[in-house]
Amino acid sequence: xxxxxxxxxxxxxxxxxxxxxxxxxxxxxxxxxxxxxxxxxxxxxxxxxxxxxxxxxxxxxxxxxxxxxxxxxxxxxxxxxxxxxxxxxxxxxxxxxxxxxxxxxxxxxxxxxxxxxxxxxxxxxxxxx
Amino acid sequence: xxxxxxxxxxxxxxxxxxxxxxxxxxxxxxxxxxxxxxxxxxxxxxxxxxxxxxxxxxxxxxxxxxxxxxxxxxxxxxxxxxxxxxxxxxxxxxxxxxxxxxxxxxxxxxxxxxxxxxxxxxxxxxxxxxxxxxxxxxxxxxxxxxxxxxxxxxxxxxxxxxxxxxxxxxxxxxxxxxxxxxxxxxxxxxxxxxxxxxxxxxxxxxxxxxxxxxxxxxxxxxxxxxxxxxxxxxxxxxxxxxxxxxxxxxxxxxxxxxxxxxxxxxxxxxxxxxxxxxxxxxxxxxxxxxxxxxxxxxxxx
Numbered sequence: 001x002x003x004x005x006x007x008x009x010x011x012x013x014x015x016x017x018x019x020x021x022x023x024x025x026x027x028x029x030x031x032x033x034x035x036x037x038x039x040x041x042x043x044x045x046x047x048x049x050x051x052x053x054x055x056x057x058x059x060x061x062x063x064x065x066x067x068x069x070x071x072x073x074x075x076x077x078x079x080x081x082x083x084x085x086x087x088x089x090x091x092x093x094x095x096x097x098x099x100x101x102x103x104x105x106x107x108x109x110x111x112x113x114x115x116x117x118x119x120x121x122x123x124x125x126x127x128x129x
Numbered sequence: 130x131x132x133x134x135x136x137x138x139x140x141x142x143x144x145x146x147x148x149x150x151x152x153x154x155x156x157x158x159x160x161x162x163x164x165x166x167x168x169x170x171x172x173x174x175x176x177x178x179x180x181x182x183x184x185x186x187x188x189x190x191x192x193x194x195x196x197x198x199x200x201x202x203x204x205x206x207x208x209x210x211x212x213x214x215x216x217x218x219x220x221x222x223x224x225x226x227x228x229x230x231x232x233x234x235x236x237x238x239x240x241x242x243x244x245x246x247x248x249x250x251x252x253x254x255x256x257x258x259x260x261x262x263x264x265x266x267x268x269x270x271x272x273x274x275x276x277x278x279x280x281x282x283x284x285x286x287x288x289x290x291x292x293x294x295x296x297x298x299x300x301x302x303x304x305x306x307x308x309x310x311x312x313x314x315x316x317x318x319x320x321x322x323x324x325x326x327x328x329x330x331x332x333x334x335x336x337x338x339x340x341x342x343x344x345x346x347x348x349x350x351x352x353x354x355x356x357x358x359x360x361x362x363x364x365x366x367x368x369x370x371x372x373x374x375x376x377x378x379x380x381x382x383x384x385x386x387x388x389x390x391x392x393x394x395x396x397x398x399x400x401x402x403x404x405x406x407x408x409x410x411x412x413x414x415x416x417x418x419x420x421x422x423x424x425x426x427x428x429x430x
Contacts, residue, residue, distance in 0.1 A: 084212045091193075091219035094186065098226035105233025112240035116247055123251040126258070 032074045033083035040067050040086040043093035047100065055103040056096035063092035160207060163197050166214040169221045170194055173228075182231030183224025190224060193217035294350070305347060305426075316427035319344065321382070325422070331377035333385055341382070344424065345389035355395045357425040358382045363416035364403040376400025378422050 044063050052060040070085035170190055173179045179187065197213030310317040325337035333341070348354060360375030360382075379398035387393055403410070406419040 084209075087216050088212065088219070091216045091223070095219050095223040095226065098183075098186070098223040098230065102226040102229035102233060105230045105237065107233075109233050109236030109240055112237055112244065116240055116244050119244065119247050119251065123247065123254060126251075126254065 030077065030079055032079050033070075033086050036083050036086035036090070037067075037070060037074070040070065040090040040093065043090045043097065047093045047097035050097050050100045051104065052093075052096040052100045054100075056099040059092050059096035059099060063089045063096060066092060157201070157207075160197075160201055160210050160214065162211040163194075163201060163214040166194060166197065166218040166221070169218050173221045173224050176225060176228055178228030178232045179225045181228065183227035186220050186224035186227055190217045190220035193220060305343075310426070313425075315425050317425070319424040319426070321422040321424065322417070322420075326378055326381075326420075329374065331374060331381045333381055337385075341385050342389070345386050345391055347426075348386065348391045348395065349389075354426055355397070356386070356391075357427065358396060358398045359405075359423045359425065360398070360400040361405055361407075361419060361421050361423065362403050363406070363419040364410040365416065368402055372400055372402035374400070375402050382422055382424065 040063070044060075044067060047056070047060055047063065066085045066089035070082045070089060073079070073082035073085060170187070173183070173187060173190070193213045194217040197210050197217060200209045200213060305317060305319070310319045312318075319340075321337060321340060325334050325340075326332070327334065344356070348356060358379045360377070360379035362371040362375050364371075376399070379400050383393070383396045383398040386396055403419065406415075407421070408415040408418050410416050410419060
């Protein structure tokens with residue numbers, strides 16, 4: 001009891017820890033969804049370079065629109081909304097990308113089948129000639 | 130009775146309020162959007178192509194479904210549950226599209242293999258057609274070569290026969306020369322002496338045949354030429370007899386030529402009897418010279 005300072009210091013330390021924990025909690029809840037936004041942006045870029053503008057314009061537009069709404073939500077510090085919007089935008093962009101690739105693969109196959117048919121017909125004609 | 134009923138009503142109301150409160154407090158056990166996402170996911174898992182081509186997408190879809198389910202069970206708001214359900218459904222759709230990519234790639238590979246087969250078939254057929262054409266043109270070339278050879282042979286034959294004809298006509302001219310044909314203003318004159326006839330007869334003796342043969346050959350070779358045959362006698366004997374004899378001898382020569390294919394209209398036969406002696410009839414040698422048949426080949430044109 002001849003040393004009251006440590007007690008005070010212990011109390012101060014506890015207070016600091018509590019406030020730190022509180023701060024930490026606050027910070028976690030309020031962090032912008034950087035990773036989700038980055039993932040959504042990457043997915044969008046990939047879809048665009050695959051040609052989604054032409055083959056999956058509806059999905060691409062949905063992704064872009066959600067991403068810009070996510071950016072707006074970040075500015076308004078509605079980080080929960082921002083994260084969900086970014087996740088949805090990424091899913092839209094993913095679908096746009098795969099849809100585009102599917103169309104391209106199907107078209108490549110159809111093109112090849114058509115050209116095979118032409119070749120076959122040409123060969124038939126040559127033989128008859 | 131009233132009192133009881135009023136109490137029962139109060140109890141029922143209280144129970145209802147309690148139940149209502151309980152309902153409010155308990156989280157809903159299902160969500161239509163999540164159910165739909167789950168059903169889509171199940172279909173995609175059973176789609177062989179989506180399962181193969183969309184493995185990653187299906188895994189992330191499943192993770193989102195689990196988060197949606199957890200949110201539902203934790204009693205989180207429908208917005209949160211449906212958000213994860215939405216993400217799950219989009220990823221499921223992406224998995225199905227990824228499956229279509231695999232299907233498309235397989236179709237491309239199959240078509241490429243098909244193309245390979247067609248190309249091989251085309252080349253085989255082309256080679257066969259080329260072979261047929263080559264065989265055909267070889268046959269044509271052979272036929273052309275034969276035609277050329279035949280033509281050459283014909284040309285050579287024609288040339289040879291032309292040469293032969295030329296040579297023959299030269300030879301015939303030489304033979305006429307040999308036959309002692311004399312060139313006069315009336316044309317070539319060939320004299321057959323009386324040794325070719327027996328005295329008083331008009332049949333040609335075999336010795337005349339060679340000369341007649343040569344003459345017939347000459348006339349055959351030169352179809353534009355005609356011949357005038359004149360019979361002559363010496364002055365011995367009756368004039369009428371000599372006249373007849375000279376005519377018969379001329380005719381005998383004409384007939385001999387006709388037998389050798391010389392048309393009668395090309396040959397004129399006349400008899401002059403003793404009227405045109407070449408020498409005097411006073412000597413035996415002179416008379417022999419006067420007994421003769423002359424064949425005149427007038428120069429053409």
